[in-house]
Amino acid sequence: MWRTLVREFLSDLNKQKLRSFLTLTAIAWGTLSVVLLLAFGRGLGTSMMRGMLGAGNQVMIVYGGQTSMTYEGLDIGRQVRFTEEDLKLVERSVQGIQYASPQYGRYGAQLKRNDFTTNTYMEGVDPDFEIMRTMYPAAGGRFINERDVDEMRRVLFLGDEIAVRIFGEEDPVGQQVMLDNTPFTVIGVMKPKMQTSMNNGPDADRAIIPYTTFRNMYGNRTLRSMLIRPGDPSLQESIKTDLVNLMASKYKFDPSDEQAMPMWDFIEQEEMSRKVSTGLEIFLFVVGFFTLMIAGVGVANIMFVVVKERTREIGVKMAVGARKVHIVTQFIFESLFISFLGGLIGIGISTGIVYGVRALNLQGGASDFLGHPEISHIAVAVTIGVLGAIGLLAGIFPAIKASRVDPVESLRYE
Incomplete structure (x- = not known):
């Protein structure tokens, strides 16, 4: 048929x-x-x-802000600024955090090699920053590690675009660069990546050093921000709640005051x-x-x-x-x-x-x-x-x- x-x-x-x-x-x-x-x-x-x-892999960026509500008789407009000790307190007290890093930042940091000079945004961070910001090194290089942090080494990790501007076709790894008139050794260059969200510019145009080295060079005592990533994205809301309550208790602001502690939540995005x-x-x-x-x-x-x-x-x-x-x-x-x-x-x-x-x-x-x-x-x-x-x-x-x-x-x- x-x-x-x-x-x-x-x-x-x-x-x-x-x-x-x-x-x-x-x-x-x-x-x-x-x-x-x-x-x-x-x-x-x-x-x-x-x-x-490319701008943040399931992370939360926590900033210090300014109070916009009265709390326990305290006026509005008080500055809230976090320190390295605050991040350590958060890691000890808030359950579910897998990665965390302090973030120091400096605009207009000068990078100089021979007769070439350029300026960029430079950050001092922890090794966990590599995973949270997907700043993976290209072959032949590496990101900063715990020993770099402990010994406050003058080592530098570069974004791929700024590395090309400085070194051209040369291999940057192992070369020296003057960072704000201080010699640093380049230990790695970031693999090219797509990035649509920006946090003080693209990572391709960024310089990274250990946060202890940054603090030692510039004397900063307050962080620009804290970078946190949950071990499980489903813990996002509980971590945010515990984090806000912990910092609100320490710095005396209303937990519902979002301007006192702004967050950029990539998990939500x-x-x-x-x-x-x-x-x-x-x-x-x-x-x-x-x-x-x-x-x-x-x-x-x-x-x-x-x-x-x-x-x-x-x-x-x-x-x-x-x-x-x-x-x-x-x-x-x-x-x-x-x-x-x-x-x-x-x-x-x-x-x-x-x-x-x-x-x-x-x-x-x-x-x-x-x-x-x-x-x-x-x-x-x-x-x-x-x-x-x-x-x-x-x-x-x-x-x-x-x-x-x-x-x-x-x-x-x-």
Whole structure:
């Protein structure tokens, strides 16, 4: 039976080449639209997430602020400034913290090598900073370690862009640089990374030294901020609550006073970014779905035309004993075959385009966001399901109409 259905379908395709070509093209185009929209949409969402994590991987940056509410008779406007001892107290008292680092900062730090001079934002941090800020060293170098901190070594870790400005094509590792007229040895250069959120400029243009060295050089006693990362992102809210209560108790401010201790919460931002990315994928799928539905209407119209053209043939089959279920099966099969064949063509072309774009390995500017499309297997599976539904719906009504043909009347049909 199935062999007969396939043979009749291929025969009909051969008789109506132009009509069949246009129908298959419509289905293929609709499928292509869905797959490409979702692939580039997912690639965009992934790139946005990667760019955000480039500025902070599930971390919370805690700043000292200024009170905006009275508390226990104390006036508003009091400065809240944290120290290294505060961070140690937080690590001892607040459960669930996996990584933590003090952050000292200095704008306009001067870096000089031979006759070249440049200025940048420089930070004094702990080794945990590497993981929290995803500042991983390129091959041949390293980030600062505990021994650098304990011995207050004059070692320097550079962002990839500022390293190129200073050293050009030379390998910076092991070279000396004057940092504010003090000699430092470069121990590593950051791997290039995407970064969409900025904290005093991009990490690619930053200089990093041990926080103890920073304190010893500049005499700072208060931190610019504290950097904290939970061991489990689900502990975010409890850690924030315990942290605020601990510092509020020590520095005498209202725990609800957000201006006294501002926070930049990357975990919260990551969740928002995921929701935006999911919403974008849903929107793009809906757009592509309606494109497919329009193609499905075309298939239904073609099937109605086929029924009309083959009325006499249908009547002959029924006259010689064909049952209604055979007629219905024939037209539904043809409709499904057109849908899946067009869909297969569309998926094949879109897959080729996606992997072709990825093979170009585009970098920089908009290419960082649109040059890395990702095919979603779930989206392909859903698209195939939609194609099946379209083929079924586009074929079932013409099939029912065909099954109701009166054999006697159809034999008179010209």
